[in-house]
Amino acid sequence: FLKATAALALCFTANSAIAACEDGEIVVKFAHVTNTDRHPKGIAASLLQERVNDEMNGTMCMEVYPNSTLYNDDQVLEAMLQGDVQLAAPSLSKFETFTKVFRIFDLPFMFKNIDAVDAFQASDTGEAMKDSMTRRGLQGLEFWHNGMKQFSANKPLIEPTDAAGLKFRVQPSDVLVAQMEALDASPQPMAFSEVYGALQQGVVDGQENTWSNIYGQKFFEVQDGTTETNHGVLDYLVVTSVDWLDSLDPEVRDQFLTILQEVTAERNAAVGQVDMEARQAILDTGAVIRELTPEQRQAWVDAMKPVWEQFEGDVGADNIAAAQEINA
Numbered sequence: 001f002l003k004a005t006a007a008l009a010l011c012f013t014a015n016s017a018i019a020a021c022e023d024g025e026i027v028v029k030f031a032h033v034t035n036t037d038r039h040p041k042g043i044a045a046s047l048l049q050e051r052v053n054d055e056m057n058g059t060m061c062m063e064v065y066p067n068s069t070l071y072n073d074d075q076v077l078e079a080m081l082q083g084d085v086q087l088a089a090p091s092l093s094k095f096e097t098f099t100k101v102f103r104i105f106d107l108p109f110m111f112k113n114i115d116a117v118d119a120f121q122a123s124d125t126g127e128a129m130k131d132s133m134t135r136r137g138l139q140g141l142e143f144w145h146n147g148m149k150q151f152s153a154n155k156p157l158i159e160p161t162d163a164a165g166l167k168f169r170v171q172p173s174d175v176l177v178a179q180m181e182a183l184d185a186s187p188q189p190m191a192f193s194e195v196y197g198a199l200q201q202g203v204v205d206g207q208e209n210t211w212s213n214i215y216g217q218k219f220f221e222v223q224d225g226t227t228e229t230n231h232g233v234l235d236y237l238v239v240t241s242v243d244w245l246d247s248l249d250p251e252v253r254d255q256f257l258t259i260l261q262e263v264t265a266e267r268n269a270a271v272g273q274v275d276m277e278a279r280q281a282i283l284d285t286g287a288v289i290r291e292l293t294p295e296q297r298q299a300w301v302d303a304m305k306p307v308w309e310q311f312e313g314d315v316g317a318d319n320i321a322a323a324q325e326i327n328a
């Protein structure tokens with residue numbers, strides 16, 4: 001008994017968010033890379049865990065592993081296909097080796113805000129994207145929102161030419177690589193957990209991310225300031241393996257998917273507030289946020305938008321037109 005208590009205590013010290021699963025329960029490991037507090041994904045994952053463990057107690061048990069404690073995003077999908085993890089919510093930039101349909105979300109200035117992203121995802125085209133990887137063994141379940149991306153660097157970024165010659169960390173996406181090249185900057189794909197150290201040590205000069213990620217990872221501590229460009233979106237796909245989903249009894253699957261749907265609706269509706277609170281929290285530390293005049297922002301649009309043409313073949317001119325219609 002003592003041994004078991006000690007083991008349990010250790011387990012709780014390592015990650016207090018992990019529930020103790022009982023024998024006979026279906027264990028759902030959910031690995032993600034962000035923090036849990038003041039973060040759209042962290043909050044949604046915690047709520048999902050709480051509801052599953054409460055409402056499906058005895059049947060299903062969810063263990064959330066945040067902060068890249070179990071896998072990085074570049075390992076998690078392979079681990080899922082091996083059956084080592086059942087749920088993940090990587091950003092839409094991280095599915096490139098499985099599908100190119102999500103490239104539309106990485107194109108700079110494609111969506112004017114998260115409401116437009118939401119409307120596009122809810123369309124038939126967006127819904128169909130969830131099934132784009134089933135042949136490869138992955139099933140998309142729900143889109144989770146984060147927010148619009150901002151640029152930061154170790155010097156002020158006001159004009160797009162300010163980014164020229166700088167090294168920027170990007171997520172592993174060809175569109176994001178092309179976007180930085182359009183600014184004559186040097187894109188460096190890198191895992192999320194390595195960005196703070198890379199900025200601090202000058203391995204890269206800058207990065208792009210949302211307010212909640214900039215706040216959660218404290219990037220502002222090691223940057224000159226953040227420029228409010230809102231130049232792109234960072235959103236997530238909650239994903240599982242086709243095999244695991246098929247292995248569930250229909251009633252269990254339905255209950256799980258219903259809870260996931262309800263958590264998605266609740267947290268997606270609240271995302272704007274989480275985003276703005278993270279922005280305010282950055283300001284409260286005394287860190288600099290630079291706003292652009294309409295003319296300054298237009299210069300960034302002019303510099304980056306030509307990237308659309310490079311990817312029109314992958315993304316589809318009809319999808320681009322549909323996204324633009326939603327923006328209008």
Ligand code: LMR
Nearest residue numbers: 033034091171192209213
């Ligand atoms: C990143 O790598 O910057 C993001 O995808 C991290 C995240 O999950 O928000």
